[in-house]
Amino acid sequence: MATGTAIVRVPKEAQKGQVIRVQIVITHPMTPTRRDPQTGQETPGHFLTKLQLLHNNQLVSEMNMGAGVSANPFIAMPLKVESSGVVKIAYEDNRGGKWEKTAEITVK
Amino acid sequence: MDRRKFLLLSAVAVAGLTLAPATKPAFAASKVEEEVKKRLGVELKAIKETAEIKLTAPTIAESGANVPITVETDIPVDKVERLWIFVDKNPSPWVTDVKFTPQNGQVFLSTRIKMGETSNVRAILQLKDGTFVMATKEVKVTAGGCG
Numbered sequence: 001m002a003t004g005t006a007i008v009r010v011p012k013e014a015q016k017g018q019v020i021r022v023q024i025v026i027t028h029p030m031t032p033t034r035r036d037p038q039t040g041q042e043t044p045g046h047f048l049t050k051l052q053l054l055h056n057n058q059l060v061s062e063m064n065m066g067a068g069v070s071a072n073p074f075i076a077m078p079l080k081v082e083s084s085g086v087v088k089i090a091y092e093d094n095r096g097g098k099w100e101k102t103a104e105i106t107v108k
Numbered sequence: 109m110d111r112r113k114f115l116l117l118s119a120v121a122v123a124g125l126t127l128a129p130a131t132k133p134a135f136a137a138s139k140v141e142e143e144v145k146k147r148l149g150v151e152l153k154a155i156k157e158t159a160e161i162k163l164t165a166p167t168i169a170e171s172g173a174n175v176p177i178t179v180e181t182d183i184p185v186d187k188v189e190r191l192w193i194f195v196d197k198n199p200s201p202w203v204t205d206v207k208f209t210p211q212n213g214q215v216f217l218s219t220r221i222k223m224g225e226t227s228n229v230r231a232i233l234q235l236k237d238g239t240f241v242m243a244t245k246e247v248k249v250t251a252g253g254c255g
Contacts, residue, residue, distance in 0.1 A: 019213035055211065059209070060212055061206060061212055062206070063204060063205070064205050066200060067200070068193075068204065070173060070174045071173070073220065074220050075218070076216070080211055
């Protein structure tokens with residue numbers, strides 16, 4: 001899969017007020033910036049810096065990260081659902097890449 | 109031993125004991141202490157350990173490139189501002205921080221992190237009242253994942 005593609009998993013249906021787990025997997029190399037100890041030359045890294053979790057376009061959670069998170073990051077976060085709608089994640093990396101991914105949830 | 113000698117000896121011993129901790133700050137602060145001070149604005153030593161945070165991580169990690177960690181807590185989400193994850197001996201000890209809001213319903217985070225060598229993993233909760241609480245777990249790493 002290409003860098004930046006993501007899978008977002010939420011339960012199809014939930015009760016009102018239930019706390020669900022949003023499971024996220026993003027394809028990304030997450031390489032750190034390295035400096036060669038001999039030459040002092042820097043190899044630029046490529047990693048995700050920010051991830052936002054939104055429910056019906058309202059910001060719920062914001063995560064900052066660096067290259068300390070494993071390649072192809074897996075993240076699970078809680079979300080309290082009060083109404084049906086769209087769970088969206090928006091994320092960006094240190095090279096200006098910006099992506100979004102959504103999942104739908106029905107609240108009974 | 110007569111009284112004079114005993115007094116002299118004990119005076120030396122007490123002086124030695126009090127001097128030992130006093131000389132410690134002369135050494136450079138460890139990397140994780142610097143990082144915590146820089147990002148959180150408090151000393152790592154001032155953060156209290158609490159049993160209210162449950163930090164789940166393997167005791168021995170097969171590979172440092174992929175260490176699954178889970179943080180759960182009984183502290184209600186509306187009292188929590190942010191969750192920080194630090195790994196003591198990583199080249200860059202800060203791993204991630206997550207801002208929580210009441211819409212999260214609870215404080216929970218599960219992810220996978222990299223570890224360079226055997227070290228402590230710290231989950232620090234920044235509370236709304238400005239205080240910090242922490243849970244620590246040592247993870248033994250057989251093959252590092254930062255190199």
